[in-house]
Amino acid sequence: MNGVKIVVTTESGQPVAQVTTNAQGTWQVPVEKAGRYKVTLDVATLPKNAAVRGGNNVRTPTVYEGNMSTVLFALQPKGAPGQPAEEAGGEGSFWTQAAQLAFEGLNLGLIIALAALGLSLIYGTTGLTNFAHGELVTLGAILAYAFNVGVGLHLIPAAVIAVILAGGLGYAQDRFFWGALRKRGTGTIAMMIISIGVALFLRYVFLIFFGGQNEAFAQYTAQPGIEIGPISAAPKNFVAMGIELLVLIVVGVALLRTRTGKAARAVADNPALASSSGINVDRVIRIIWTMGGAIAALAGIMLGLSQNLKYTMGQDILLLIFAGVTLGGLGTAFGALVGSLIVGLFIQLSTLWVPPELKSVGALAVLIIVLLFRPQGILGRRERIG
Amino acid sequence: MHADSTTNPVTATTERKAAALAAFKDLARDPGVPKPDPILVVDKVVRRFGGLTAVEVEHVEIQRGSITALIGPNGAGKTTFFNQLTGFDTADAGEWTFKGRPMNGVPAHKVARAGMVRTFQLTKALSRLTVMENMRLGAQQQKGESFFRALLPNLWRGQEDEITERAEDLLTRFKLAAKRDDFAGALSGGQRKLLEMARALMVQPELVMLDEPMAGVNPALTQSLLGHVKDLREQGMTVLFVEHDMDMVRDISDWVIVMAQGAVIAEGPPDTIMSDPRVIDAYLGAHHDAPLSETELQEQLHEAEAELEAEIEEETQK
Amino acid sequence: GGSDTATQPSESAAAPSSAAPAAKGDGTLTLGTLLPQTGSLAFLGPPETAGVDAAVKEINEAGGVLGKPVVKYDTDSGDTTTNIASQSVDKLLAQKADAIIGAASSSVSESVIDKITGAGVIQFSPANTSDKFTTIEDKGLYFRTSPPDKLQGRVLGDLVVADGNDTVGILAMQDSYGTGLADQVSKTITDSGGQVVERVDYDPKAADFSADVAKIKAKNPKGIVLIGFEETSKVVQELVKQGMPASKHKWYMVDGNTSNTNYVKMPAGTLTGVKGTIPGAAAPEEFQKKLMATNPKLQDFSYGPESYDATNLLALAAEAAKSDAGTDIAKKLAEVSKGGEKCNDFKSCVELLKAGKDIDYEGVSGPVEFNDAGDPAVATIGIYQYGKDNKYATKALEYRTGNISG
Amino acid sequence: MDWVTIISTTVKAAVGVETVLYALAAIGINVHFGYTGLLNFGQAAFMAVAGYGLAVTVTVLGLPFWVGIGVGLLAAVLLAIILGIPTLRLRADYLAIVTIAAAEIIRLIFRSVAFKNVFGGSDGQRGFSDGFYALNPFPEGDYGFGWFTFNNRVTWVLFVGWILIALSCLIVYLLMKSPWGRVLKAIREDEDAVRALGKNVFSYKMQSLILGGVIGALGGFIYGLAFASVQPDIFGTETTFFAYTIVILGGAARVLGPVVGSMIFWVLLVLVNGILSGAVEAGYLPFMAPTQVGPVRFLLVGIGLILLLVYRPQGIFGDKREIAIDAR
Amino acid sequence: MNTVPESSKAEQPAQEGAEAPESPSATAATAEAAETSRQAVTDRSAHLKGAESAVLRCDELIAGYLPGVNILNGSDLYVGEGELIGIIGPNGAGKSTLLKAMFGLVTIRSGTVKLKGEDITNMKAHQLVSRGVGYVPQTNNVFPSLTIEENLEMGAFQVPGKFKERFEFVAELFPALKERRKQRAGSLSGGERQMVAMARALMTEPSVLLLDEPSAGLSPKLQDLVFIQAQQINKAGVTVIMVEQNARRCLQICHRGYVLDQGRNAYTGTGRQLANDPKVIELYLGTLAKA
Numbered sequence A: 001m002n003g004v005k006i007v008v009t010t011e012s013g014q015p016v017a018q019v020t021t022n023a024q025g026t027w028q029v030p031v032e033k034a035g036r037y038k039v040t041l042d043v044a045t046l047p048k049n050a051a052v053r054g055g056n057n058v059r060t061p062t063v064y065e066g067n068m069s070t071v072l073f074a075l076q077p078k079g080a081p082g083q084p085a086e087e088a089g090g091e092g093s094f095w096t097q098a099a100q101l102a103f104e105g106l107n108l109g110l111i112i113a114l115a116a117l118g119l120s121l122i123y124g125t126t127g128l129t130n131f132a133h134g135e136l137v138t139l140g141a142i143l144a145y146a147f148n149v150g151v152g153l154h155l156i157p158a159a160v161i162a163v164i165l166a167g168g169l170g171y172a173q174d175r176f177f178w179g180a181l182r183k184r185g186t187g188t189i190a191m192m193i194i195s196i197g198v199a200l201f202l203r204y205v206f207l208i209f210f211g212g213q214n215e216a217f218a219q220y221t222a223q224p225g226i227e228i229g230p231i232s233a234a235p236k237n238f239v240a241m242g243i244e245l246l247v248l249i250v251v252g253v254a255l256l257r258t259r260t261g262k263a264a265r266a267v268a269d270n271p272a273l274a275s276s277s278g279i280n281v282d283r284v285i286r287i288i289w290t291m292g293g294a295i296a297a298l299a300g301i302m303l304g305l306s307q308n309l310k311y312t313m314g315q316d317i318l319l320l321i322f323a324g325v326t327l328g329g330l331g332t333a334f335g336a337l338v339g340s341l342i343v344g345l346f347i348q349l350s351t352l353w354v355p356p357e358l359k360s361v362g363a364l365a366v367l368i369i370v371l372l373f374r375p376q377g378i379l380g381r382r383e384r385i386g
Numbered sequence B: 001m002h003a004d005s006t007t008n009p010v011t012a013t014t015e016r017k018a019a020a021l022a023a024f025k026d027l028a029r030d031p032g033v034p035k036p037d038p039i040l041v042v043d044k045v046v047r048r049f050g051g052l053t054a055v056e057v058e059h060v061e062i063q064r065g066s067i068t069a070l071i072g073p074n075g076a077g078k079t080t081f082f083n084q085l086t087g088f089d090t091a092d093a094g095e096w097t098f099k100g101r102p103m104n105g106v107p108a109h110k111v112a113r114a115g116m117v118r119t120f121q122l123t124k125a126l127s128r129l130t131v132m133e134n135m136r137l138g139a140q141q142q143k144g145e146s147f148f149r150a151l152l153p154n155l156w157r158g159q160e161d162e163i164t165e166r167a168e169d170l171l172t173r174f175k176l177a178a179k180r181d182d183f184a185g186a187l188s189g190g191q192r193k194l195l196e197m198a199r200a201l202m203v204q205p206e207l208v209m210l211d212e213p214m215a216g217v218n219p220a221l222t223q224s225l226l227g228h229v230k231d232l233r234e235q236g237m238t239v240l241f242v243e244h245d246m247d248m249v250r251d252i253s254d255w256v257i258v259m260a261q262g263a264v265i266a267e268g269p270p271d272t273i274m275s276d277p278r279v280i281d282a283y284l285g286a287h288h289d290a291p292l293s294e295t296e297l298q299e300q301l302h303e304a305e306a307e308l309e310a311e312i313e314e315e316t317q318k
Numbered sequence C: 001g002g003s004d005t006a007t008q009p010s011e012s013a014a015a016p017s018s019a020a021p022a023a024k025g026d027g028t029l030t031l032g033t034l035l036p037q038t039g040s041l042a043f044l045g046p047p048e049t050a051g052v053d054a055a056v057k058e059i060n061e062a063g064g065v066l067g068k069p070v071v072k073y074d075t076d077s078g079d080t081t082t083n084i085a086s087q088s089v090d091k092l093l094a095q096k097a098d099a100i101i102g103a104a105s106s107s108v109s110e111s112v113i114d115k116i117t118g119a120g121v122i123q124f125s126p127a128n129t130s131d132k133f134t135t136i137e138d139k140g141l142y143f144r145t146s147p148p149d150k151l152q153g154r155v156l157g158d159l160v161v162a163d164g165n166d167t168v169g170i171l172a173m174q175d176s177y178g179t180g181l182a183d184q185v186s187k188t189i190t191d192s193g194g195q196v197v198e199r200v201d202y203d204p205k206a207a208d209f210s211a212d213v214a215k216i217k218a219k220n221p222k223g224i225v226l227i228g229f230e231e232t233s234k235v236v237q238e239l240v241k242q243g244m245p246a247s248k249h250k251w252y253m254v255d256g257n258t259s260n261t262n263y264v265k266m267p268a269g270t271l272t273g274v275k276g277t278i279p280g281a282a283a284p285e286e287f288q289k290k291l292m293a294t295n296p297k298l299q300d301f302s303y304g305p306e307s308y309d310a311t312n313l314l315a316l317a318a319e320a321a322k323s324d325a326g327t328d329i330a331k332k333l334a335e336v337s338k339g340g341e342k343c344n345d346f347k348s349c350v351e352l353l354k355a356g357k358d359i360d361y362e363g364v365s366g367p368v369e370f371n372d373a374g375d376p377a378v379a380t381i382g383i384y385q386y387g388k389d390n391k392y393a394t395k396a397l398e399y400r401t402g403n404i405s406g
Numbered sequence D: 001m002d003w004v005t006i007i008s009t010t011v012k013a014a015v016g017v018e019t020v021l022y023a024l025a026a027i028g029i030n031v032h033f034g035y036t037g038l039l040n041f042g043q044a045a046f047m048a049v050a051g052y053g054l055a056v057t058v059t060v061l062g063l064p065f066w067v068g069i070g071v072g073l074l075a076a077v078l079l080a081i082i083l084g085i086p087t088l089r090l091r092a093d094y095l096a097i098v099t100i101a102a103a104e105i106i107r108l109i110f111r112s113v114a115f116k117n118v119f120g121g122s123d124g125q126r127g128f129s130d131g132f133y134a135l136n137p138f139p140e141g142d143y144g145f146g147w148f149t150f151n152n153r154v155t156w157v158l159f160v161g162w163i164l165i166a167l168s169c170l171i172v173y174l175l176m177k178s179p180w181g182r183v184l185k186a187i188r189e190d191e192d193a194v195r196a197l198g199k200n201v202f203s204y205k206m207q208s209l210i211l212g213g214v215i216g217a218l219g220g221f222i223y224g225l226a227f228a229s230v231q232p233d234i235f236g237t238e239t240t241f242f243a244y245t246i247v248i249l250g251g252a253a254r255v256l257g258p259v260v261g262s263m264i265f266w267v268l269l270v271l272v273n274g275i276l277s278g279a280v281e282a283g284y285l286p287f288m289a290p291t292q293v294g295p296v297r298f299l300l301v302g303i304g305l306i307l308l309l310v311y312r313p314q315g316i317f318g319d320k321r322e323i324a325i326d327a328r
Numbered sequence E: 001m002n003t004v005p006e007s008s009k010a011e012q013p014a015q016e017g018a019e020a021p022e023s024p025s026a027t028a029a030t031a032e033a034a035e036t037s038r039q040a041v042t043d044r045s046a047h048l049k050g051a052e053s054a055v056l057r058c059d060e061l062i063a064g065y066l067p068g069v070n071i072l073n074g075s076d077l078y079v080g081e082g083e084l085i086g087i088i089g090p091n092g093a094g095k096s097t098l099l100k101a102m103f104g105l106v107t108i109r110s111g112t113v114k115l116k117g118e119d120i121t122n123m124k125a126h127q128l129v130s131r132g133v134g135y136v137p138q139t140n141n142v143f144p145s146l147t148i149e150e151n152l153e154m155g156a157f158q159v160p161g162k163f164k165e166r167f168e169f170v171a172e173l174f175p176a177l178k179e180r181r182k183q184r185a186g187s188l189s190g191g192e193r194q195m196v197a198m199a200r201a202l203m204t205e206p207s208v209l210l211l212d213e214p215s216a217g218l219s220p221k222l223q224d225l226v227f228i229q230a231q232q233i234n235k236a237g238v239t240v241i242m243v244e245q246n247a248r249r250c251l252q253i254c255h256r257g258y259v260l261d262q263g264r265n266a267y268t269g270t271g272r273q274l275a276n277d278p279k280v281i282e283l284y285l286g287t288l289a290k291a
């Protein structure tokens, strides 16, 4: 904006300089001393159709020794109200934002649900509250990373290998560790504390081998978003959500319908009776561990894909996983899905009203409130007395 | 120790028993008949689970100082009825009074304090407490159960010793004395039943509600315990119990209430009730007319077998 | 916090220094590091330790301090979620450390400052940015070479406005580093006539940042300031995903997240034109090579220069004081940091010292001149710009030097 | 290797501030979990509200130290009540998650920018401990014998801390031997059975929650006073996890379990660290960098924890018979 | 820890034969045993003779739950092809433990269990199921979170093909179950659970069936049914071992009976012998039913 008059004075009002802007609309005033100055734009010299946004034509910058200080007068077409244009459409932008957040809620919720499913399966069959589950999620992501970045495979085959490998490790974990503990008659509380030990162990193994920094997969990082209606999302999000939903439903239905699924629930209820019915309890538990490990790994890969990888990534969402599982009703597969989606949605949607730094508060508060009214969780069932 | 009560079956009709029998003498045999001195009066209690009406009791009264049996087929709603009365489940509708006090909506612990104590059919042993501690817990109005007094042992020591003495007595009767210091979780199925009942008796309630107390208890021991239950009546306690063992029902109960499909279908003294055709049909089945002699039993067995065999043959032929 | 010392009852300020056993000095300069090997800041540990290692190596190659090689012990500061730091300090004190370099987290430093300074030992943080340390009671033993928030915030805010961003969104990590810097940036922008239309303080441990970015998106600012550490790469992904790439909005970064390794896997051009500020007068490249020599696996270099400078300053001050006792060193630290013949590595500085000259150590992280509170008083901020390869050019666009306070 | 340093720091850790404050937190958890069966995973919140109650009262409101202590204790009691009313009806495993959630909510609020003026954001608050140290009867100087030598401030903190531990243990001992404790233990086993015997289960659970919470709150005070500051992240779930570990290590439902557990935990941590870093410095472990000591220590602690529980699932003082009875 | 109370030690009847009269009470017991030896045979040699052709036999089983506490103190038991065996005894005698030990649910510390000549000591339960052994536990005998139908499906876990056919069979026995097939077992009444438990074990058509108090909690009508059914199944060639507190009924239908006390065989004999033995009546059966 050419030719606008700018007056610079010291704080107390002594004039320092007076300049007019050049063709680019910029100007410069050298000042002698550091301190606070008063810069005034002469509104009268502005072009007819322009005005200073917000109407305030005085700035009071502080200039420090040896430094430059910049002053900016944003202009806007005259007659427009004082607020920036995009804020005017408050209602519309609220719903756009809500739609975007709802989408993000589903996105996050599905990842949590996937991780929660693994936890719920293992809790459901063995009664183990596995605090190391977050590390199994991390493990999946790190394995995929190793094949992806370390070996140089494309992410998709790397992910497939990682999931299979994690399944195998899940199997091995039960075969050589948890299974052996069960045989010794270790109680569930002791096992829970042991799982804290396992979590510590794994986490720091990751730290040693993976390092403390954030990493990303070689493909699909920072994939540009596309706009679909009010939502903008990366294609990878849709694919990931599809996979997650598919796995969740397939596993959920399998648990309800297949013989092994029912056997898993039977083992959960009463291992001794299950064994008496001819169910190979160890085998069922191993299948569940294998699946749990694989699903957790998949969740980790999805989390890594949507976010990044870090050695604490699983630990950081563990609480949300637990919240999801609990909200839905402990030990029920579909409960984990429903609970996790609610957690995901609440985390994101609550930011419409609360500062984002407190977004987990919203989700956790919902957990508490829901359990107030349904102490057995959303899909859980009450037990009979007597 | 148990021998004395086994060898001397209580045959003499005692004062209390006589009183109870007198009270029941002239009563009609209708379901819901009013009693001369009811301790518990139940009106229109309904409990539904989804589509299933588990309990739908019009009117029932329990005579004070009597031993009343509640019988009925499996799933009749007996346990559920107990649950409603004792505050462990909320009834969909209905009112009931205990000693004239309305008790609906009263939480379980207050019901128990009011003097109405129940046992659980599926036992609830406090696993990692010793048998003795289980027993002591039953005692009421313990001084040491308040936080601040608990800190000063001198305040509750004396009472604790009394309680222990009482508990030891009961344990001996229930043949659990040897298990005194074992964890309750390490008891056998029958022993748990025994503990469950003994613990309820520690409360010294006015009305004790026993849910199948003798299922799984050795018959010799059952017999000796029946003497104890009768003693309770002598002490003025009212007993309401659910049981499927007809020998026991016949032996000790003064009055029998029959439930089926949630409702009370018949009431009466044991002998009369067991010849009621509805009861036989719904509950007792083929050989209700016990005690059976052994030959009779064998015969009936063979009959039933033959019947079944015929059926099976029929089926295999098809 | 030297400024506060005067107001303290004199006996409590002076007594521990005479009573503390470590204060006597044993002829060997013993340094301890209290840096994050575990916890949420674990990624900051390696570059910081490498900075110290590089300096110690140079010092010992140059003949050590007071004629003896410098001894160094490493300990873990963890993060505040575990109480490891305190145990580590116990260990270092038992090993007769004269100065402890650390911690990285302001909160951790705060939790051990009493213990360290109470024992007459110097606490020298390469990374603390919290204002609290300016006024904290530290018996004159707390120092830091951390990046000067205030100056950096001012330079960055100014840069944002100068680029013509009249509407600005700030995404800042929610801790003392992030909020402090964000406050300063925001103030400068507002004073200069820009408008901060949205400021989001996010929890760096959050499961995801989409809601945080959506909030910014709703206001559609021209410029976006990203303040944080390496989790910024997640924020960047989210910005790209939600349709606010650097090609449409101007992004700005700070020293915590201006990185040459963090974003390289992103599609080429993701960060083109993004500007970032890093304290320090020199192009970081050469120094980074030095660090890589001690730890070839290094990926991030945050606070490496500050750690290096801290170590050198301690060694020089010990030489100047002719003592390895913490309290003696502390008295000389300000002196060697300013006012005198300029020199910028231990070898040259110590030669000047030995020649009886007053020196002014000019560090890798900046000129490092301590004020009375033990905070650096002057700093230089470099402004860097990313190219198509998602790395920033090692030559700064410009350097700005200024007094930090004011 | 410098064995003297290693041993001396290890020995010191056995009585140090961390041991004290974790012991207090663990005693509280032992009341909740060990005796009552309440899986309270929000113990950190009790410590936090106490610490912050003290800090905010003194620094923000400018009230005296003792008022701060009162406010802190009151805050812990209030938290127990507010947390208890809705949650004590829940089944144990649900309770666990709800209490974690509540504790995280509290931590996030203490940490938030929105309430920075009151709670001080992520830096927390400091400058509230002068009142405490003004009471210090130990004049300037070092106290103790041999390796157990501390300066006067630490001595004062430890003195008070161990007195608090002794008091807490005494109270727990008296209570758990009494009929009151019997009711708690019975609730742990089966609430319904206890209800059927005429005990007000809710009231007992609440009393237990308050008692354990207040003991935990003492830990919060010790933390705040020893480090002269409170910071939100200290009171994260990790703290509670460690405290649980300590309870199980020592043996749940054992009066001295948490104290010994805490000593073992910290001794183990410090010893492993000392030996490891000693070995690395001495070049015995050429494949390890000094900076890997931190992670490897936690890794070994993880393994140690596993081994301890595998070979002694009942903890140090626990009763094997109790473990053998399947609580499920 | 000794689980033998002082008072009952004195009345404890025959130890397991003359091999080990270790304590004074044992000598007294031998005298007592001699008195009743006509009815109750407790001789180990007799056991060995009878056991030769047994389908299932246990020899000198020692087992327990807690370390150092034995619940079974060397009990012997055998059951021949097509036999129906009853086990009775006071509460806590170890009857359930004996069944569990045979079925691999309690660790056997010494002694052997053989099924058709094969050593199955400490073999896992599910392996026994595939060898044709079925078991109904005394407590916790249903899967509470599974529906009735699913419970039964689990019963037929190893023979899924037979589910339909067997389901029809058990549904006829207990019509209540068919009506409620979709109800979760956890919400069933005590007696209904017992039906489910029994039905579950019948799903596989086992060749050896171990029943732990199958009639407990059932209405008289159904108790009849259970006893008749047990006999019925036995007639069809299934070997049945039944623990019962409905002792008289049990002894009436079984071929042979064992009285277990303190983890040892106190009396053995045919059902009729035991039911009429005055000592057994006094100690274990009571007189109530006869009164």
Ligand SMILES: Nc1ncnc2c1ncn2[C@@H]1O[C@H](COP(=O)(O)OP(=O)(O)OP(=O)(O)O)[C@@H](O)[C@H]1O
Pocket: A383, A384, B049, B052, B053, B054, B072, B073, B074, B075, B076, B077, B078, B079, B080, B081, B121, E187, E188, E189, E190, E191, E192, E217
């Ligand atoms: N929580 C519940 N949900 C659904 N149905 C229930 C529930 N509790 C009880 N029922 C049903 O209500 C009916 C009555 O059960 P109840 O336990 O009262 O029977 P009962 O008379 O005690 O039988 P039993 O003699 O076998 O113990 C049963 O058919 C049972 O399946």
Ligand SMILES: Nc1ncnc2c1ncn2[C@@H]1O[C@H](COP(=O)(O)OP(=O)(O)OP(=O)(O)O)[C@@H](O)[C@H]1O
Pocket: B185, B186, B187, B188, B189, B190, B191, B192, B216, B218, D325, E003, E065, E066, E071, E089, E090, E091, E092, E093, E094, E095, E096, E097, E098, E138, E245
């Ligand atoms: N899980 C267990 N842990 C420890 N001890 C146990 C356990 N179960 C049973 N016992 C003990 O083993 C002994 C025998 O128990 P068992 O269940 O075999 O008795 P039972 O003969 O079946 O009695 P009942 O007729 O009462 O069912 C009892 O003394 C009991 O205390």
Ligand SMILES: [Mg+2]
Pocket: B078, B079, B080, B121, B211, E189, E190, E191
């Ligand atoms: Mg019932």
Ligand SMILES: [Mg+2]
Pocket: B188, B189, B190, E095, E096, E097, E138, E212
């Ligand atoms: Mg049994």
